[in-house]
Amino acid sequence: MATSQARFAAVTLALGVVVGAAGPGEAQTTLRFNTYVNEVDVRYKGFEYFADQVRERTNGEVVVELFGSSTLHPFNKAIDSVLGGVSDISAITGSDDRLPCSYVTQFLPMPIDWERHVELDQKYNALLADEFATIGLVPVLSSNFSYDQEWWFQEPVDRIDQLNGMLVRSVGPVVTHIIEKWGGKAVFVAPGEVFQSAERGVVDGINMGVATYSSWKLWDVMPHMINANLFYGNVMYSMNKDKFDALPPEHQEAILAAGLDAAEWIKPQYESWINEQVGLAVMKGGGSARALDPDERLRLIEAAAEGWNDQMDEACGPELAAELRDLFAEYAG
16 A cells, blocks of 8 residues: 555656645645646746645635646647546647637737736736637636747748748647748647657748747757747636636636736746847857847738738627727737
8 A cells, every 4th residue: 555655646746746735624626737838947937836826815725736748638639638627727729710719819910018918918818708618618827928939940041931831830820821921831740749840850940939949948959040029929728617617706716816926927037038048049059049120020910910800800700809909909019
């Protein structure tokens, strides 16, 4: 028995981290939180902070158990895994047509004011909440990535809108639309598989967040970065609605408040960490990081967005699409 218990404890430590636990005799709800980022990534600290806040706000009656590096399920299986109970909270990236409006707006070519990003995310989540609810999900935490969703290539590239048949890793429908519009061929590769794909020449370029890119040490295989700053991005970590609704109202409120606290807490650390990672990678030699000038950035955003408004109207309905466009205009930067 002791050996079995020790083995179970070892497996638990290897797979996940439990942050906060109720004391003896207290009722406890465990939430399994699956993320594609690994423990090196600064966002993981934000998820730990979220777990701490949930514990404190519920007096230890709700425990968040973290699973990094997609331990519970792959990046692209999040919806089915949360609905099926494999995990309770996971990143819903808007790459599933069961969420048609999110599918075309959660990652969007748009000039966003980064300083007001957390506030924008909250308002965006509120507009999309009904759509998420229809398939059994509740957004609880936004892991924003507008600040660092960028482009990398094996060799320096002068213009990213002239890809000339390059195979470029895409994260979803909007980026696929852009890559193809710019003459490339889009390839979907899960975060944990990107290193091998780049190393073996499966892709010629990568579109990815700097934080994830650096955590997976991708600077070693694709070292030339273009800092284009083209996108609004909002990875909505969402919870199984049935499990959320089964909680007492005060615990529901605590989880949502903890999500907002975590988003605000991680923002300055996230920004500083990304800047440091880019600087260190370039200083090591062999790499480069080039930022687009403001006029070129706006030209590319306008070019990338061509044809997308019609898709927004169709996917979201004209009324919601108009509300979203007004929201993005309010937070443009």
